[in-house]
Amino acid sequence: MKTSSAPTVQPPTVRGLLAEPPLRLRVRLDGDGRDIAIDWVHSSDLVDPTPFLTGDTMLLTTGTQFPADDDAAFYGSYADRLLDAGVVALGFGLEVIREGTPPSLVDACDARGITLVEVPYEVPFIALIRWVADRIAARDRERDAWTLAAQRAVSLSALTAGTLEAVVQTLADQVSGAVVILSPSGETVVEVHSAAVDLGALADEGRRILRRGTRASADVTLPEWLGFATVQTLGPRGALRGAIGIAGAGRHDVATQAVVTGAVAIVEVLLRYGDAERRLERRLGGVLVRLLLDGHLAGAGAAAAEFGSKIPDALRIAVVPLPAGVADSERDRLLDELTREGLAFADSSAERVVAVVPAAATDAFSRAVAGSATLAALPVGLSAVLAPAEASTGLAQAVRALDQDPDAGVHVFGDSAAGLLDDLWSPAAENLARRRLGGLVGEPGELVDCARLWLDHNGHWESAAREAGLHRHTLKARIARIxxxxxxxLDSFAGRAELWALLQASRA
Structure with missing residues (x-):
């Protein structure tokens, strides 16, 4: 249901008063106020009634305060005071004190563009006041009715559709404008239009107030938009859930504010519901990842099916090491970014995030990492394509890919310079290599470091000893001990090759 925010009851004006036959008003001067909305009608015969007037008031007077003679200076000062007070029009009551409107008053109003009407003796001032009051009351009733209808429409969209998009669309319809929702990071979540509005400036203001990290709101001037535009944050201080920008037709009056306030409250509830849903999805993802890594394929498949998902037939394991001291909120956002496009199940600990990525989504996963400011700054290890039963091997492969290249970006196991060794590597091979090299641990002379240094120098004694700060005979003795x-x-190529393979496989 769409209700119009534009009022159908026209505001009271001098033109409207003149069109009422029972009032029989006569226009003496059109002036500048004939079509300005009248906020109220006040009668006074004070020489200076302005302390008792508000802007856009029509003043009625019988002229008892006017001098008997036609004093042009007096009338000029009187008209100046009315003009400064924002009086819409002046109504002069005929035949109460004098038969006609004083000529000097006419001249003073004419010189200042003040609308001047004459009120016949038979027409009481209260009739004009009541006519204006009735029009104001009718407009207020119309605005109240619109407010209730608009609030009901927004509430129904939340109850029936239950989605953020539906509520935002209904709000845009009700205010005859457009609405944009931003995430806490300032990314556009939803943008809908019921009118041609450029929401760029509105979104920019939303991002500005989000950067402050506190609850805030601000009015915005949009190019070529004659209605109102406002932005405000969503969520409590310290845990902002985003911002909302609203551009609507007409004025941002009390009625409009009531509709906006109600809609914003519903949006915040939906965002909280969405947060709870995402937390549940993250917990489910963590369970699935742990089941796969522990080899419980049947349990992982059943859990995924229970929530309308499926374990991919071919997958990769991704590992993202977390910076030291990362906040829970930052880790949650990282998980959200990893799973935003439905690309992965993800689990996290204090040290790293582990994700299961369908093999068919490898390219999309890489694009998602590159497009995320958070992920693009971190190294991401990615295993080879494996069957679900090989998930634990995939975890080891992803970790090995990170060990070989700790720089930011996606590092796929098997793409490094190690080539064939990566293809032959497995967790079992690493365990075997660590056991073999364990015999060197505890021996004097840091034998593992000497072995790697010696092989890095292609077995050249002089250069290796020089870098190690040893005499070449000392280095030879240590290599012999190894x-x-x-x-x-180790005098043979095969022996040296096996030593190098042990060092590579063990990540020593």
Whole structure:
């Protein structure tokens, strides 16, 4: 249901008063106020009634305060005071004190553009006051009716559709304008139009107040938009859920504010509901990831099916190490960004985020990482394509990819310079290599470091010893000790190749 925010009852004006036959008013001077809305009608015979007037008032007088002679200076000062007070028009009651309107009063009003009408003796001032009051009351009733209808429409959209998009669309319809919702980071979540409005400036203002981190609101001037425009934050201080920008037709009066306030409250409830739903999805994702990594395929499949999802037949495991001291809110946002497009299940700990990515979504996952300011600044390890039963192997592969390249960006296992060794690597091979090299641990001389340094120098004794700060005979003695402990002939290519493979597989 759409109700118009534009009033059908016209505001009271001098033109409207003149059109009422029972009032029999006569226009003496058109002036500038004939079509200005009258807020009230006040009668006074004071020389200076302005302390008792508000803007856009029509003043009625019988002229008892006017001098007997036609004093042009007096009338000029009187008219100046009315003009400064924002009087819409002056109504002069005929035949109460004098038969006609004083000529000097006419001249003074004419010189200042003040609308002047004459009220016949038979027409009481109260008739004009009542006519204006009735029109104001009718407009107020119309605005009240619109407010109730608009609030009901927004509430019904929340109850029936129950979506943020439906509520925002209904609000835009009711205010005959447009609405934009921003996420806490300032990204556009929903943008709907019921009128041609450029919401760029509105969204920019929303991002500005979001950066302050506190509850705030602000009016905005939009280019080529004659209605109102306002933005305000959503959610409590310290936990803002975003911002809303609203551009509507007409004035941002009490009636419009009531509709906007009610709609914003509903939007905040939906956002809280969405937060709870996302938390549930994150917990489900964590359960699925842990089940897969522990090898419980049947349980993972059943849990996914219960929530209308499915474990992919081919998948990759992604690992994102978290910066030290990362806040819970930041970790939650990271999880949201990893799973926003439905690309992954994700689990997190204090040290890292682990995600299960369908193999078919690899490219989309990489684009999502590159498009996220948070993720693009972090290293992401990605395993080879594996079956669900190999998820634990995928985790080890993703971690190995990170070890080989800790820079920001997506690092896919098997894409490094290690080439064939990456293809041959497995968690079992790493465990075997660590056990073999464990015999070197605790021996004097840091044998593992000496072995890697020596191999990095292609077995050249002089350069390796120089870098190690050792005599070449000392280095030779340590390498010989390594060969003895590992039962390898390090004078042969095969022995050296096996030592290098052990170091690579163990990530020593």
């Amino acid at each position: 060969g003895t402990l590992l039962e390898l002939d």
